[in-house]
Amino acid sequence: MNPVESSEYPTPVVAEACGLSFRYQKPLVLEDVTFRIHEGESLCVIGPNGGGKSTLLKLMLGLLEPGRGSLTILGKSPAQARCNIGYVPQALRFDPLYPVSALDIVLMGRLDRLGVGRYSKACREVAMNALEQVALADSSSRPFSNLSGGQRQRVLIARALACEPKLLLLDEPTANIDLSVEAQLLETLTRLREKMTILLVTHDLDLISAVGDSVLCVNRRIHRHSLPLSGEVVKEIYSGINRVEHDLRTRHSQGDHSACQHD
Secondary structure (H helix, E strand, O other), X not given: OOHHHHXXXXXXXXXXXXXXXXXXXXXXXXXXXXXXXXXXXXXXEEOOOOOOHHHXXXXXXXXOOOOEEEEEEOOEOXXXXXXHEEEEOOOOOOOOOOOOEHHHHHHHHHHHHOOOOOOOHHXXXXXXXXXXXOOOHHHOOOEHHHOOHHHHHHHHHHXXXXXXXXXXXXXXXXXXXXXXXXXXXHHHHHHHOOOOEEEEEOOOHHHXXXXXXXXXXXXOEEEEEEOOOOHHHHHHHOOOOOOOOOOHXXXXXXXXXXXXXXX
16 A cells, blocks of 8 residues: 555545546546545645646536546535535636625635525624635725735635635645735645645645645646655656656555555
């Protein structure tokens, strides 16, 4: 069994894929994918464009169905577990003229608990607490359109936190912000990794070193790396080839098929 799976993370399994494959048409986008994510783990997903990272997120959110194999979140299908998953997209499309506040955006994370025409006091307290976790409680009443790119991204994180998730998925959270505000986002994610299980898609190697425990390389197939990544591994990951060579430990695991074995 892969040491990364067995000894470092003896905690309950949050997400598990076994022999997962998916295609839109031809060829396969993901092939024979096997991995396991444990409670409290902070796992970074990297790989070349078109390698299948976004498809993996959509499968985990239950927006797509596997063509072959299995994928479970918290022991359920992704669609059934969706209320326990917080999702942070790269950006939010919105009409800047529409009068929506930061708090209104965060409350969207409580839509499944919306009462008759209004949110309860408890929902508002949860939303405010989420804004506090990303250090934006003082900006709760500010129009979302007036916030900076970094502040908007932290509001989207707060929206994901408002659903009180057990698994937080983030899709390239630093992709649309300036370097000047990236440090604030890094600080937010560093705090969150102590509180919940995180799966983070990113090309940002600084972000990986700051918040990651290990790395999933996604390039049709999936392989797991321990940190830090060597320069040679990084070069191979982004070289455009389908199969990435790994260090001996990961190479022996061949995609960690041991994850299909139940504890």
